[in-house]
Amino acid sequence: GQQVMQIPQYQHVQEGEDFTTYCNSSTTLSNIQWYKQRPGGHPVFLIQLVKSGEVKKQKRLTFQFGEAKKNSSLHITATQTTDVGTYFCAGDWGGYQKVTFGTGTKLQVIP
């Protein structure tokens, strides 16, 4: 089946440093979604990117969708301890509402 590769698997940063996680698909995506899962919690939808080259911002979070719609990134500026959690991308290649989750990037923020 289709897969989405996500790197890095883990990331430790000092509070105030930036953080980026990347997702790649070998084939063109219809759209990509990003989720955040706090420790012990469930995934919470952050955003969906649909258009080629799309860039969306949510406060300190910047989401990008590649021109070829095969890769995406999530960048957090000046991390805070509240950013701790695992960030998942979820790729959708079309078809009926079925997405495949990346392996996730676990972010630890050191105060």
Place this chain on the structure above:
Amino acid sequence: GAVVSQHPSWVICKSGTSVKIECRSLDFQATTMFWYRQFPKQSLMLMATSNEGSKATYEQGVEKDKFLINHASLTLSTLTVTSAHPEDSSFYICSASGPMGLAGGQETQYFGPGTRLLVL
């Protein structure tokens, strides 16, 4: 916003028993519901997709006779783990997607809080 509830939040059962997990969309009609399983420190793995009034579509490797899914209405789907065994212990999460426009023009999955299952 869209709210999905899941019940129970955790369950401990003996090996061989069956466990039913409910997933409800509280403030919207979910045309499609999804069931995921997540083992510790791993990604979400889709188990099955269910549409109201029709049979669920199971992913490869998921036994449909073991994981019974019923999507009786646009707001309720149930997952029954039959004859549970310790290897079925996991975090089960449902999600629901609603009508177009719920999240800015594109259908989005809204996740329930999950059910932690421990089979002894």
